[in-house]
Amino acid sequence: MNQRSLLITVKVNPGCSKTEIREKLEDGTLKINIAAPADRGKANIELIKFLAREFSVSKNDVEIVSGKTSRDKLVKISGQGVG
DSSP, rough: OEEEEEEEEEEEEOOOOSSEEEEETEEEEEEEESSSSSTHHHHHHHHHHHHHHTOOOOGGEEEEEEEETSSEEEEEEETOOOO
């Protein structure tokens, strides 16, 4: 089976009441509200879970490539339905 991957840029806003995509910017960046604090990786974990659900892939198929400690992140999503 052919597995594809997708790189997306994400700007996160941690500590919100709900995890949701807020908007898509002109450059393709997704602005995402995260219902977890930016504390010891909790927001990153919530982001990975959210994107896995949105793209119908396993959490193991979602990787934060860069920006683990930043609001601006590059995320790689792999899986059968990607692309």
